Amino acid sequence: MKLKIFVTLKPGVLDPQGKAIHHALESLGFAGVNDVRAGKLIELEVADATTDAQIEEMCRQLLANTVIENYRVERA
Amino acid sequence: MKTAVIVFPGSNCDRDLAVALEAVTGVKPTMVWHGDSELPEGLGLIGVPGGFSYGDYLRCGAIAARSPIMRAVVESANKGTPVFGVCNGFQVLAETGLLPGALMRNRSLNFVCRDVDLEVANTDSAFTRLYEQGETIRIPVAHHDGNYFADADTLDRLEGEGRVAFRYAEDVNGSARGIAGVLNEKRNVLGMMPHPERRIEAAHGGDHGRRLFEGLLEMVGA
Numbered sequence: 001m002k003l004k005i006f007v008t009l010k011p012g013v014l015d016p017q018g019k020a021i022h023h024a025l026e027s028l029g030f031a032g033v034n035d036v037r038a039g040k041l042i043e044l045e046v047a048d049a050t051t052d053a054q055i056e057e058m059c060r061q062l063l064a065n066t067v068i069e070n071y072r073v074e075r076a
Numbered sequence: 077m078k079t080a081v082i083v084f085p086g087s088n089c090d091r092d093l094a095v096a097l098e099a100v101t102g103v104k105p106t107m108v109w110h111g112d113s114e115l116p117e118g119l120g121l122i123g124v125p126g127g128f129s130y131g132d133y134l135r136c137g138a139i140a141a142r143s144p145i146m147r148a149v150v151e152s153a154n155k156g157t158p159v160f161g162v163c164n165g166f167q168v169l170a171e172t173g174l175l176p177g178a179l180m181r182n183r184s185l186n187f188v189c190r191d192v193d194l195e196v197a198n199t200d201s202a203f204t205r206l207y208e209q210g211e212t213i214r215i216p217v218a219h220h221d222g223n224y225f226a227d228a229d230t231l232d233r234l235e236g237e238g239r240v241a242f243r244y245a246e247d248v249n250g251s252a253r254g255i256a257g258v259l260n261e262k263r264n265v266l267g268m269m270p271h272p273e274r275r276i277e278a279a280h281g282g283d284h285g286r287r288l289f290e291g292l293l294e295m296v297g298a
Contacts, residue, residue: 013225014250016181062142065135065171067178068225 001048002076003055007064008039039069077120077296079105082149082165084140089126089163089271096273097123100289110143119157120296122149126163126218126271136179136221137167146172158202158292159265163219166257166267175258175267176234177226182219183250189218191281193245194256194270198238201263206291212245213284215270222269224251224258234258242268 009015015037022036042063046055055073064071079097083090090107097105105123106116115122129140140146150172153159161169169175182188191214196207207213226234231252234240242257249269257268272285 014180014183014223016183016185016223016250020185062134062138065138065178067170067176068180 001046001050003044003046004074004076005042005044005059005063006039006072006074007042007069008071009037010068010070013068077101077293078103078116078118079121079123080108080116080119081105081123081125082108082110082145083125084110084127084129084143084168086129086131087125087127087164089273092271093123093125093162093273096276096285096289097121099276100286101293108145110140110145113144113148115145115148115152119152121292122152122157122159124149124159124161124165124168126165129164129168132221135167135171137164137169137171140164140168141171150174153260153265156262156264158296160203160288160292161265161267162271162273163217163222163269166269167221169265169267174265175260176230177224177252177255177258179221179269180223180225181221182223182248187218187220188222188249189216191216192248192270195243195245197240197243198259200238201241201259201266202292202295203259203266203288204241204291205295206287214275214282215272215285216274216281217248217270219249219269222249222251224249224255224269226252231255237261239263241266242270 017038018036025033059071081094094105167179193212196211199209239259243254244256272288275282275285
């Protein structure tokens with residue numbers, strides 16, 4: 001089973017990298033970009049028997065730092 | 077005083093910390109590899125050094141925080157052993173949950189490598205007891221991800237409980253409320269981004285960091 005884990009900064013957490021990307025887009029002349037937030041995509045290939053609870057634990061224990069990040073799991 | 081320094085793949089301040097500890101305590105620290113699962117008995121301090129453990133992959137300190145030895149460090153800290161994390165060591169301790177908050181990319185996006193002035197914000201800990209409240213000390217920083225973040229409630233609690241040990245005298249990396257170092261609730265765990273272990277001798281740029289280790293030695297005893 002293939003999983004995609006999207007890890008994103010929580011709303012309200014300052015994202016300096018997003019700001020830098022935003023700035024770079026503007027300097028390339030792209031108008032109308034209101035905000036940029038950068039995150040991570042982690043792809044996992046796991047045994048079919050892997051339970052939702054196990055996936056949840058992987059995210060909570062390692063893949064995301066829930067102090068600053070949210071995560072979302074997508075099954076491919 | 078017996079001490080230990082944890083060594084991860086990618087640690088690069090482990091020897092600096094070991095030299096500082098030996099200079100102050102007179103005893104060579106035990107260097108403990110991240111893959112070990114036990115610490116030596118009777119430690120007066122566990123040091124988690126600076127560097128780029130596991131190449132900063134995933135998040136700074138994230139992988140190191142889940143290494144076998146860190147389970148032993150967390151257990152020992154919870155029993156009251158003093159634990160000191162500097163730079164990447166602070167990031168590791170935050171990732172284990174021993175310290176609140178997280179260290180994010182510097183607001184400027186630049187790696188900051190220079191001496192900075194710190195205000196000693198609280199002297200009620202084994203680490204800060206030999207400093208004067210409000211004293212300014214000059215300590216080097218060298219980091220890319222030192223921008224301290226915690227939610228407003230946590231920051232209020234840290235300030236209310238006197239758990240902000242050090243603050244930057246100027247904005248260095250965008251840290252919330254200028255926080256450079258924090259203590260845990262029991263005050264036996266300190267994490268800080270600046271490097272006091274690099275300031276223990278006047279001949280090597282200054283000795284403002286030395287009292288941190290001396291205070292601990294006095295408190296724990298030889």
